[in-house]
Amino acid sequence: MKRCEGKVALVTGGSRGIGAAVALRLAEEGADVVVTYEKGAERAAEVVDAIKARGGRALAVQADCAVPEALTAAVDAAVATFGGLDILVNNAAVFLVGPLGDLGRADIDRTLAVNVRAPLLAAQAAVRHMGHGGRVITIGSNVADRAPFPGLSLYAMSKTALAGMTKALARELGPRGITVNLVHPGPTDTDANPADGPNAEAIAGLTALGRYAEPAEIAATIAHLAGPDAQYVTGASIHVDGGFTA
Template sequence: MKNLTGKTVFITGGSRGIGAAIARKLAAMGAFVAFSYHNSEHAANALVAEIEHAGGNALAIKADNTDHRALQGAIQQLGASRKNIDILINNAGIFDARPVESFSVEDLDSTLNVNVRAVFIASQAVLKHMPNGGRIINIGSNLATRVPGPGLSLYAMSKAALVGLTKAMARELGHRRINVNIVHPGSTDTDMNPANGEHAGGQLALMAIPKFNSAMDVANVVSWLAEEAGQALTGTEITVDHGANI
């Protein structure tokens, strides 16, 4: 169903994995989908071609999420060309897992710059182009709320910070009817965490239904929040992890 016809979407880190699945899903629903990428130019161009071949509309914009001027510039470019940006998906993120004592200050800054700072900057920048009734959807992690093993301190901290940001923005932007929510994926079958990888067994053991998400499982929840059906939800956390956190 073309429930998003006429809407413009911006996705950070949309060339691969969950971001690419969200781009495919929202484009199939009729939205014009723009997404940022950093190094994956071939994957970004291939995704644009795939979406256009299926009858959708997509645009890839090169922007490093650690560079606030580049991120702001990408959003300004899209806003100037499309008039409005109706939906923002803050998807870009990095995962660094190791003992807490091994992290340097530079490691701390690197993770927080992408996982937290860039989300704040993108959200702030897009509000200049977002009409009343827009959507901001942050991609968190089920590790923000439950940490089942060691080595996850930095990542869990960064994703937990997004919960507070999501709830605060939801409260602040309510007068504009802008819904702000966060989706927490659990173990998801991507090139970063394949379902047949060496660490998959331990992850499956945590789940009520022992099955990895597909990237489209997450995209389906995001798409529901993006369309009219999700209008009553704001400041809400939705966990997609086959029961790993229950």
């Protein structure tokens, strides 16, 4: 039996990297999937086509997660197209790094808008449609607990904020049977941080396993949290980082 059979999932930033892997895995588990994208229309279409080719149902919605109305519209599109919403995966994020003195106001505002405000607003819109068994899953980062290089202050701050949000929402939504969890990936082989990049060897060396993750390995944990076997897991921050924070 597929773990997400009959469920509807919304994955923000689902056109590439971890988001695309999550969308594909949830579809394999039986969910109807809506993915948002900011600019990558072609790649979002590829994810949708891949899901449909396997017999699933999927939809891509353009949405800049820094715009609150876009998030609400994406939730509305999921509900209108597939009749409800059961699983929200807050994956969209911006990764702006640099020395503290070089960070502009616009950099700070956009990072907080996408990485912190958007997950909260998306959850606010999504849980209006969720019943018992609903899932809110947010993608954090290993640097929330360990920032090994200079220039990570803004990004680490934005990802650390998600732990407080997760715990508080778990308390608030628990009586409704909705779980809320946070997943901290470690270095993962994506376009933004390729396993063959210039600093990849040093980064991989910081993990206990000595390698990058594949996006599908992060998606496997998301699929577990989205399914019935994780119904007693809530308010948790789970590291899928190859021992980066060990």
